[in-house]
Amino acid sequence: MNISLLLQMAAEAEPDRIGLVCDGHRWSYGALLGAARGAAAHILETGATHVALLDESSEAAAIALFGAALAGVPYVPLNYRLADADLGALLKRVAPACVIGDVDRVQRLDPRSGHIPLSRGDFVACAEALAVGAPEDPREGEGIAAQIFTSGTTAAPKAALLRHANLLSYILGTVDFASASPEEAALVCVPPYHIAGIAALMSSIYAMRRIVLLPAFDPDAWLELAASERASNAFVVPTMLARIIARMDAGHRPDLSSLQAIAYGGGRMPLELIERALALLPDTGFTNAYGLTETSSTIALLGPEDHRAALASDDPAVRARLASVGKPLPTVEIEIRDEDGRVLPAGERGEIYVRGEQVSGEYRERKALDAGGWFPTRDAGWLDAEGYLFLAGRADDVIVRGGENISPGEIEDVLLTHPSIADAAAVAVPSVEWGEAVGVAIAARAPHPAPSEDELRTLIRNRLRSSRVPERIVVVDALPYNEMGKLLRREVKKLFQTG
Structure with a gap:
């Protein structure tokens, strides 16, 4: 199967239902699917081997993601915040690519690799113009849906490969089709080059929950957009939540009564911060989501009931779970191992290993799965007696x-x-x-x-x-x-x- 199936199902179910909002523009599911098909036609015409996004979040990210899937080439969201030397090296590794976004920077950094750069506006206009008569059946290609460069520290970034099967396993195993009402909206403010941004697009489209994009995070803008669009769901990282809570504590409190759920992840959440958030938003369910690029996003969740139970408990072991990332998804297995590969019992710290269909563990350079299909996350942690997972930083730290x-x-x-x-x-x-x-x-x-x-x-x-x-x-x-x-x-x- 191909991830374009997610958008196709939504468009066939309710083509006129609004699926995405960005900077005041509203896109129906039918319009998004048409544009994705037009984008695929353009990609196939160019002969590009990759589709790269060098831009903030916008409708172009969704159109490029599903357009690349239909064309059978990998979608490669690039970190536009990288230094020129680092970005130029990545551009060379995906050439020739259809690059959407910062045309001037692409032409300046890598003018000889045969890239086909288009600004956001030109790409969207081209996709819309080619929508009529564009191919409807997805091409197989290599079976790679996305190629995401991991952040390099002492070495060049690795190119993590996520196949259609990996991403679909995650979405189909965690989201019910069309489970959201027309009033529900997901406020997405994470960068498009992060796996959380890709997962947010796919899961919201499959649930048919309206996506509200905030291209550049600002706490006041986040609060105002959540109120004006009546957002029901949101995903933030801890530093974003800290700034949001600080603004609310300073008295900036627009109407957030529609906000049913906030998921957070991507970094360490201070206990004081989540406790304050729970106090300020008592009717909002909080979920801690832990995952990696190589695992197609989330592999463990601490859900709203776990948050409430931990906050209300006098039992130190239960209270401590507020600092955990919860329990593994039913579709994945997690083990804690020592340096010799021995599986450790509850309470002992070691490296976190994960296995499941959504786990890629594959890089352009090599495969990282062991003989049993387990992926070494390089994250350190432990499981308590009830199976709650606690993180202890990177194994290398x-x-x-x-x-x-x-x-x-x-x-x-x-x-x-x-x-x-x-x-x-x-x-x-x-x-x-x-x-x-x-x-x-x-x-x-x-x-x-x-x-x-x-x-x-x-x-x-x-x-x-x-x-x-x-x-x-x-x-x-x-x-x-x-x-x-x-x-x-x-x-x-x-x-x-x-x-």
Whole structure:
């Protein structure tokens, strides 16, 4: 099957129903399908091997995604925030591509690779013009629906491949067709080059929930759009939710009575933040969604009832689940393994492995699945006795002090209990005596001053073992995050470089 089936089913069921809203323009499912078919005709005419999007979220993202699927070529959303050198290297890896968005940048960075660049407006107009008489049956191609470049740190980004079968397994296993009423709307503000943005388009179209796109996130714009479009659902990353809650606490509270559900993911959610969000929006159901690009989005969920039960419980084990990512989806399996590949029992930390039809584990460069079909996520974590999954950062982020493995998360959790600390990160720093030691970067909570180093070390020593006491401490105005709310630990480590 082909992911274009999702849009085709929606268009055949209710062609005139509004499926997408962006910058005041409204698209019906029938119009979206027609444009996707027109886009496929254009892609086939050009002979492009990929369809790349170098732009913010708009109707062009949906048309390009499904147009590429119909044409049988991979859809490649590119991070328009990348530096020129990095973006130019990625453009060369997908040539010749039909590139939608920043024409000037494509022509400047990679003028000799045979790309066919079109601005957003020209692409949409071309797709609409070719809609009549465009091919309706999808081409098979390589069976690759999307190619998403992972963020590289010390090496070139890997090209993660998601096949139609992977994406459809996720959507068909988690969403009921046409399950949304005509009044329901999903507010989408994540970048189109992230798997969450692609999953939001597909799942909302299959549910027939109107998609309301916010091309560039701003908390005031988010609040106003949620109110004016009567959004029923939304997905945010923790840094976005923090800014939304801050604006609400400052008194900016438009009518959000229609907001039934908010899903969040993509980064670590501070307990204080989710507790405040639950208090401000008591009638909204919150869901923590954990997933990766290579797993076609979500593989574990902490649902609304889990949030409420954890918040109301006096049992420390149940209360702790508010910091978990919930239980695995019924369609996937999760194991925790040690460095030797041994499956660990509940409560023991190790690397998270996942298996299921939605799990690709495939890169253009290589396949990452083991012989049993398991994918090593490189995320560290553990399962509690009831099967709730807890994250402990990236496996590569573990601090190895004198042969002892230390999770940054356990130190950060303790630091964040201090009322004067707004944010904290623990990383490995070089140590002559121990090989690696703990370095801590903190941001103070205005208007409070940062705690003294002695106070911080005493806090850690009293709550954890002495090996967790930081050797070095720096105070910053704010910690570095990417646009999806992930802490950039490599940038934090630079704060400790000297000379």
